[in-house]
Amino acid sequence: MQAKTAAGPKLVVEGATKYYDTKSGPLHALDNTALQVQDGEFACVVGPSGCGKTTLLWSIAGLHSLTSGSVRLDGDEVTGPHPQIGMVFQEANLLPWRNLRANIEFPFEIRRVPPDRARIDHLLQEVGLGGFDEKFPRELSGGMQQRAAIVRALSFDPSVLLMDEPFGALDAFTRDEMNLLVEKIWLETQKTIVFITHNITEAVFLSDNVYVMSARPGRIAKVFPIPFERPRTLDLLATKEVFDLVNEIKAEIESSPSPAIAPPAELTA
Amino acid sequence: MVDKELGDKIPEFGGKEAGGQGVDVTNLSAFTSGTGRRTAGEVFAIIMVAVIIVGGAEAWIRLADIPHYVLPTPSATIVALFTDFRFIGPHLVHTLIELFSGYVIGASIGLILAAVITQFPFAEKIIAPYILMLVTTPMLALVPLLILQFGFGYAPRIIAVALASGPMVMINAATGFRRVDLAKIALARSFGATTFQIFLKIRVPMALPMIIVGLMIGAIFGLLTAVGAEMVGGGFGLGNRLTTFSAQLQMPQFFATILILAILGILIYVFFFLVGKKFASWES
Incomplete structure (x- = not known):
């Protein structure tokens, strides 16, 4: 805190x-x-x-x-x-040579601190990506990639x-879905x-x-x-x-x- | 305070790459991506082609009664490979020693130079034409000179292999290191990554597919140059066997040696193909 x-x-x-x-x-x-x-x-x-x-x-x-x-x-x-400050980029910006788990733990690796596994797992469940740890970005849909990027940005609990x-590259339906998700996360995390x-x-x-x-x-x-x-x-x-x-x-x-x-x-x- | 990694570029996205203007003659990513999995039928067809060519050659040479010192039958070649392997085997070891030492030296220098030089666009622009010259000039041409300097031992051959493989590795690795994806670097920077972390965790993985292609081409060029250098001078190595066997009209042994070289080349390709599949498959 x-x-x-x-x-x-x-x-x-x-x-x-x-x-x-x-x-x-x-x-x-x-x-x-x-x-x-x-x-x-x-x-x-x-x-x-x-x-x-x-x-x-x-x-x-x-x-x-x-x-x-x-x-x-x-x-x-x-x-x-x-x-x-946590950043979510255009088009997810996941590293294609890392699987989902390694992508989300990337910020911790850069900062040389052990990843907050409990928090990451909770976030993954919340965005509906539980069980996708081993998948590579190319195996995920655009919406899933962007959800992973949001988890990555929130993983180290930034305040901003x-x-x-x-969501610029997503179709209209996925975009609506993502907007609801972002509002929910915002309401929960403040x-x-x-x-x-x-x-x-x-x-x-x-x-x-x-x-x-x-x-x-x-x-x-x-x-x-x-x-x-x-x-x-x-x-x-x-x-x-x-x-x-x-x-x-x-x-x-x-x-x-x-x-x-x-x-x-x-x-x- | 301009960010030392991101510079002051306009943010760009959509996989657009801000490539440099260096030499970029080789983009052989087809090598690592391969042609995909083959069906049983395709494998069968490939084997059939070999059977037809080898069987056809055997039949034609026998029917036309071509003497074995002009063109040996495939069967005679295979027989020679096994019966006379004791005359060829030690020379294979010599060739492998030259190839391995020269390649390790050349590839290491090439990799390090590529990693360093791409960090300095100005230096790269100055050096690029000279590297291109090293790549395009056949290093075999230097072997007589090297022999004059270093005698008839391993030394001139190892140097020739290093000179042939090094620039090949370098030019491809440099192409890889030049693939700057501003968004990915910005991502790492946003978590506070240092220059070294960005190099290790962004630039190297991004360059890896091209590095592997470079290592493969470098190894094949190294083999080529090792055999060529052995043909020019010195009393050992597979290349020397080729000149000796042909001079003595021992054509089955000559072709057996060529068969060994072909297998060696294919093993190099398969090795790097598998390495590429393991470490660079994310790209395809």
Whole structure:
């Protein structure tokens, strides 16, 4: 159990600006982005593709440096990979040469600590992967692979879970199933989750707040609080309230200005 | 603070690989993936082809009355293999010693160089053309020079084998090590992996299928070069037997020696095929 000291927000992103050096000149991916996520909040970030959502998430995870700005977790600046942050990548990202068990124990291996077998077994049961220990990723369906990836990210009990379009490659039915599972896990574990998606309905279904990012260079353009009660059911998605909310968010995304060209002079920071 | 492993690349997914621009002439993954399991009928057909060719050769040589010092019958070759094995066996041992020592030296250097050089794209670009030259130049051409330097013993042959197999191993292993999957490295980094852990647990497993292909091709090139070097000079080894037997018109013994070399080559292939199946089957 991690000590929750300050009563402030769990995760604070301030003035996050990011340029990539590319062959065709600097690419302005993030522009002065600010984000505050409360402890235990389920936050979804939506936006057009290529708007810097993944860049934002990688920066929060400490995988990327920002050109300027900062990311703070529990008040401390994140300067590199952080043990309190678990990451779920696009397309599961399992290691194909390891079986399911070895994939899930991978974080423990890297940290040179014995794996928490009881916790892993419990999580595997919960996501319906009990008894698949010896299977290799290629023997599992896309949904099963992504469930394994979620177990891997939760295995070392981080307080923050960052999910980068985890269900983008899944069919609609599997996606619904996975969304229900993620909500259930979130309700049980009370993790703070930052979830990136370009599927607005998914964002509305899952989150407490939907953060809309503008087209590149990305910044948080607007926040939509999602008022629906938990636990939510798939029936909710058929209601007029959800329909209107989804359309409102869609309109917000479409109204954002087209990608700007990065001024190279700003590179020094 | 740019991450030393991830650099400052734009996150990319979908199995896209950010490959380097080094030499990449060999992609022989077909070697390790094989052609799949054969049915009983296919096995039967393969055996039938052998029976027809061997039987046909036997019949044709006998009917056409070709003298055995021009072309021996398959049966005479088999007989010679057993009756004269005591004249061939010791030379097989010499060849194996040269092949093994040269290969271990060459393959080790090749593997280490591949692992190191791929970590430094600039150095790799500079060295790549020279490695390509080593791969494409037949090392057999150097054997007369090596003999001048090192005499008629094992030394020139072992060096030639090492020079032939090393670059083959290196060029394939380098192709493997260059397969950078940013998402997998990011995964390991997100758990706080060090550079060495990423090398050991991500880069090496990803490179393994290509490393095994390289080791196989290197071994086969090593065998080729060992026999060739033995034919050029020195009084022992299977290659030397080939020149001696043909000079003495002992064609059954000559073909028996070739049969041994063919079996040796196939054993090398089968060995690495099984190694590939065990350690690299996740890729197919």
